[in-house]
Amino acid sequence: MTVDYDPPVHTVIKPKRGLAQLELGEVWDYRELLGYFAWRDIVVRYKQTSIGVLWAFIRPFLTMVIFTVVFGRIAKLPSDGVPYAVFTFTALLPWQFFATAFAETAGSVVGNAYMISKIYFPRLILPLASIAVGIVDFLVSFVILLFIMIGYRTPVSIHAWALPLFLLLCVIFTIGLGLFTAALYVRYRDMRHLIPFVTQFGLYVSPVAYSTSSVAPRWRFLYSLNPMTAVIDGFRWSLLGTTPLYVPGIIAGTATSIVLLVVGLYYFKVTERIFADVM
């Protein structure tokens, strides 16, 4: 046994008052556990299925095929001059990230209620691990997009450098909304019905199947308050260079996301105190 000469760790437990401390340093201390949670979710998801990790490729690909047939061929929605498959997949990429990561994040606290009532760790780790899982899925889909673009011989735009920024915006929005919903879900189990609704409804108010250019100009700003509009337009602009950037929309979407992140984070931290009491 090693002898420890370090001064003993001193922990103080007392009620927190006023605005919650974010204690992000502690989340950093527990980053290994965050990694383990994310890794567990990824491994477990594919372990029970017979074709395993292939699902990660099949799911986004099939969605793209369906969208292309329904909206591109049957409904003949305009696609800003690029092949519809490429047009919609560029949007599906961030959209699928949002939809799955949001649902996972929102359910992450309630889904791990058992652990929360039995041991301490920074609760923020649970939703953040769900986001990490979403990012892994995103990277897989991104590879598919590259193949599709090569298949259709679509050139990558020179704005590609901006892609990580729009991904970051998407992540910020997802975390903000996800944290807020996760905390609400602990108190109000009605959220269970609301979460799938958000992802279904959101698909229609985001330019996934259609182009932002089909939105009437007078609604444009209101429409841009949905951060996914900025994210998807940003993705199309960075990768395809077709959709011109609507700067007020980007600003509005970014502002909404940041406000949501702050509200979500604080709401999560103040509600966290009662997680173990009400579950």
Place this chain on the structure above:
Amino acid sequence: MNDAVIGQGIGKTYRLGEQGTAYTLLRERLVETIKAPFRKREAAPREPFWALKDVSFTIGQAEVVGLIGKNGAGKSTLLKILSRITEPTEGRIDLFGRVSSLLEVGIGFHPELSGRDNVFLNGAILGMSRNEIRRKFDEIVEFAEISKFLDTPVKRYSSGMYVRLAFAVAAHLEPDILIVDEVLAVGDSAFQQKCLGKMRDIRSEGRTVIVVSHNMGTVSSLCQKVIWLADGHVKAAGDAQDIIRKYLSEGVENDFVWTPRHGILSAFEYRSVSVASADPASSEGFPASAPIDVFFDITIHDKFPAGRIEMRLLNDGGEVLLTSTSADPSGKLNHDWERGPQRFRCRIPADFLMPGRYFITITEPYGPYDMLRENVLSFMVTEEGSIAAQDQRQGKIAPILEWSRSDT
């Protein structure tokens, strides 16, 4: 001797509208807006209920201290506060040293993952670093005696192997202060001895241990010091043997009836919750062959939003065997309430449970959500009339299922 844990004036209420200023405003505003469409809100009177009040104590380094008291005395709440799972409402605790708490072994074990993966996952949840787990990995596997099945998903493990592996990880924690729930001392008696032996080792290594137990035998063999909690207060603290003698002389614990000691929290009031065998001849234990009734005597004082009483049946190992709610018969999740005093009865059928000790956890509807009341009742099911006891069969429950035969 240095102090390892100092608790001063610890109190915990389950009232929710907290002192906060900006927090309350933000919370109220958001919650009210979002909640409004979903539920009719009844303003619940905000009388605080103190699960713990003015609890102070000092625990020296390398002391092994037992926390004893009846169900509902506040042991679990104190344990959860010490483990940082829940926050105290007032008071302060200073802990000097690295703390690990084990309210359960195998937290976070995932059935689909291999034994190896689960060791790392569980170790990380218990606060071990990856390097630390790697260093102790061989020792853990050896202790658990599962080396052949390291790469098998734990869902294929026997329950014995599962518990051994889970305990092995926990046993290799090296905290300065260990907080343990008695739930650890489950399993067959050989395994219990192994667990107790390990706890004694921990003591000889100079660690501080706080252990909650119902079993006075365990407490008196492990602990030098005991803190006796009653109704959320420290009733006595000091030399283990003295306190245990006093505690036992107060009469055997009877957890067949639970009466909340707080005043009315909301328009929903539990007057009492009790459990009884339908076979009135029995007193100490309930025969497996008779139904067991759980009675919920409640009063609805005012209009109260639709809800339900939820009951969870837990076994000795703290596993939830089943959850049943007063709304179940209606096929819905919630039901409306009638005003006035009334009684709900939930009947656990005859020939359903294995002989053994059981706990009942209930929820208390409280405004927009339910509050948990953990382990309010406990009872023994005896082997009397149990077919399962005759052949020592496996399983967590022992219902008599329908069998038929037909010529084909």
